[in-house]
Amino acid sequence: MGCTASDVAAAIRAAALVVQEHRDELVRLDQAIGDADHGENLRRGFTAVVSKLDADEPDTPAKVLKLVATTLISTVGGAAGPLYGTAFLRAAAALGDAAELDSDSVARALQAALDGVVARGKAAVGDKTMVDALTPAVAAAASVTGSVSALLSAAADAAAEGAESTVPMVARKGRASYLGERSAGHLDPGSRSTALLLRAFADTAAKS
Ligand code: ADP
Ligand code: MG
Numbered sequence: 001m002g003c004t005a006s007d008v009a010a011a012i013r014a015a016a017l018v019v020q021e022h023r024d025e026l027v028r029l030d031q032a033i034g035d036a037d038h039g040e041n042l043r044r045g046f047t048a049v050v051s052k053l054d055a056d057e058p059d060t061p062a063k064v065l066k067l068v069a070t071t072l073i074s075t076v077g078g079a080a081g082p083l084y085g086t087a088f089l090r091a092a093a094a095l096g097d098a099a100e101l102d103s104d105s106v107a108r109a110l111q112a113a114l115d116g117v118v119a120r121g122k123a124a125v126g127d128k129t130m131v132d133a134l135t136p137a138v139a140a141a142a143s144v145t146g147s148v149s150a151l152l153s154a155a156a157d158a159a160a161e162g163a164e165s166t167v168p169m170v171a172r173k174g175r176a177s178y179l180g181e182r183s184a185g186h187l188d189p190g191s192r193s194t195a196l197l198l199r200a201f202a203d204t205a206a207k208s
Helices: 005-021 023-033 038-053 061-073 081-093 101-119 131-143 146-162 175-183 189-207
Strands: none
Touching: 005 038, 005 061, 023 038, 023 175, 023 189, 038 061, 038 081, 038 101, 038 146, 038 189, 061 081, 081 131, 081 189, 101 131, 101 146, 131 146, 131 189, 146 189
């Protein structure tokens, strides 16, 4: 069974809820190695996304993701706004005007999202950013055959592991890099939010 625009919108609403529930945690993570705004930035952005979905839900998966992208770009700010915005925009472009998603198109969309984040932020694995969560997630998605739900679940597991792997890293990109060696010993907030978003998508796919 494929995922329609309304399934994708449901996944985004679930992600918004998870971001809200984890707002304070993300603030604390960013307080340790940044400027303490990541949780509030994302909460504000996803709240705006849900308002727009409530007002007028788009009729293709790509249009839903494009709405997410443009809203995050205009409301989130900081490094994460443009990076997540680019990720959702590239994912939307990879889907074209398909009415439904399947596991192949979801895997392609994840790869496109990662490519967009890397094109925009120039971070590599090991730099202590969201790329450390998204890269293993994309690899896991590419190696799974089966349902969208199985694919997203594998991606979410890999992202969570990838986020944990940032703890000992010294940041080489973004605000945390200003701390140099002192950035080690803390989990990167953007890698945590990436893992949370993917888990919310996977949980939604598992229910539909
Ligand atoms: P800011 O750093 O501007 O305050 P946020 O706090 O919202 O923005 O987001 C910080 C997160 O953005 C970091 O934890 C990291 O995961 C991610 N990030 C920062 N710079 C980059 C980059 N160049 N490439 C990928 N991700 C990045
Ligand atoms: Mg910050």
